Amino acid sequence: MSRVTVLLLALSLSAAQNFSTWSPPGPGDVRSPCPGLNSLANHGFLPHNGKGLTVPILIKALNDGMNVGADFATVIGGAGLLSVPGNLLATSFDLDNLDEHNFPIEHDASLSRADCYENNGDNYSFNQTIFDTVLAYYDGMNETSIQVAAKAKYNRVTTEEKRDPKFTYTPQQFILSYGETALYISVMGDPIYGVAPIEYVKIFFEQERLPYAEGWRPPTTQTNLLTLGDMILALNAANGEEIPEGLEITTNTLKLAFGGYDPITGLLSHAL
Ligand code: HEM
Ligand SMILES: *[C@@H]1O[C@H](CO)[C@@H](O)[C@H](O)[C@H]1NC(C)=O
Ligand SMILES: *[C@@H]1O[C@H](CO)[C@@H](O)[C@H](O)[C@H]1NC(C)=O
Ligand SMILES: *[C@@H]1O[C@H](CO)[C@@H](O)[C@H](O)[C@H]1NC(C)=O
Ligand SMILES: CC(=O)N[C@H]1CO[C@H](CO)[C@@H](O)[C@@H]1O
Numbered sequence: 001m002s003r004v005t006v007l008l009l010a011l012s013l014s015a016a017q018n019f020s021t022w023s024p025p026g027p028g029d030v031r032s033p034c035p036g037l038n039s040l041a042n043h044g045f046l047p048h049n050g051k052g053l054t055v056p057i058l059i060k061a062l063n064d065g066m067n068v069g070a071d072f073a074t075v076i077g078g079a080g081l082l083s084v085p086g087n088l089l090a091t092s093f094d095l096d097n098l099d100e101h102n103f104p105i106e107h108d109a110s111l112s113r114a115d116c117y118e119n120n121g122d123n124y125s126f127n128q129t130i131f132d133t134v135l136a137y138y139d140g141m142n143e144t145s146i147q148v149a150a151k152a153k154y155n156r157v158t159t160e161e162k163r164d165p166k167f168t169y170t171p172q173q174f175i176l177s178y179g180e181t182a183l184y185i186s187v188m189g190d191p192i193y194g195v196a197p198i199e200y201v202k203i204f205f206e207q208e209r210l211p212y213a214e215g216w217r218p219p220t221t222q223t224n225l226l227t228l229g230d231m232i233l234a235l236n237a238a239n240g241e242e243i244p245e246g247l248e249i250t251t252n253t254l255k256l257a258f259g260g261y262d263p264i265t266g267l268l269s270h271a272l
Pocket of ligand 1 (some may be wrong): 032033034035037058061066068073077079080098100105106107108109110111112113115180181183184187238
């Protein structure tokens with residue numbers, strides 16, 4: 001065997017080990033409002049304690065765990081660093097730094113979390129009642145589709161808009177929230193058509209686990225800024241939600257929004 005083969009074998013074995021190892025957070029471990037990062041930490045692709053995350057650590061974990069590209073990992077990793085309180089020069093962050101409401105990522109109208117205002121400031125814990133309203137759209141289906149995922153997402157916006165007096169939905173959050181819908185149907189299914197078994201989607205959100213034992217494998221097509229941009233456009237076309245005035249969906253505006261910046265002005269946005 002060549003040295004290259006041995007190395008590849010070693011890499012795939014260590015990754016396989018982590019797909020089969022899973023444990024929930026224990027005392028002292030921290031988690032985030034993100035089912036993707038929490039799953040990666042529960043499997044040990046990210047440090048199980050959820051602390052000390054750097055951009056290189058994210059790039060490797062997102063690649064090994066779900067075939068998500070370094071382009072996405074780098075920009076959103078930058079937003080993760082911005083979330084460290086009082087340190088604009090931070091080089092690592094902890095998962096619970098991501099809880100801060102409206103900055104730079106956490107936002108209202110999540111698929112599986114209550115709005116901050118509606119739930120006494122708990123803007124990060126999984127909420128089955130909320131997630132059930134998303135699953136209801138898939139009633140009678142065994143797989144996701146772009147059409148249905150889009151409607152379920154838009155319903156979260158219109159629902160919270162009506163009942164949350166502090167509801168905030170900036171152009172940045174428009175992109176983030178479409179991006180998050182694109183992410184779950186990409187990584188649990190595929191980044192082109194967004195067809196994911198509902199069983200996998202439920203395990204991903206409800207248990208924060210990669211459904212390896214149930215047959216899921218990382219998609220062979222990489223999820224990256226290009227696939228996410230195309231899917232955001234397809235999702236938006238499917239539900240017809242009005243695009244904020246002046247906003248274009250391009251790789252550049254995606255980089256700004258995922259990086260924590262206003263995609264129209266390019267400024268660091270800190271909605272109140
Ligand atoms: C494999 C890569 C990733 C996947 C599949 C993923 C998936 C998701 C999904 C599906 C949501 C929506 C949850 C909901 O609406 O209830 C979400 C939310 C979030 N993600 Fe990730 N994510 C990934 C990577 C990251 C990274 C690298 C960061 C930051 C460094 C991040 C930060 C967040 C935050 C802060 C939220 C909360 C937004 C909110 O709903 O308020 N994610 N993610
Ligand atoms: C889930 O969210 C709803 C709606 O915001 C809220 O009323 C409820 O208290 C939350 N449930 C839990 C268990 O946090
Ligand atoms: C969101 O949750 C975090 C963690 O509990 C909390 O520190 C923060 O104040 C919350 N945001 C708001 C606006 O209440
Ligand atoms: C969903 O049902 C269709 C049609 O019966 C079938 O072809 C497909 O394999 C099923 N998918 C899953 C994930 O069970
Ligand atoms: C190769 C690798 O990342 N292995 C990790 C798998 O997960 C466990 C924790 O569950 C870590 O200790 C390993 O380092």
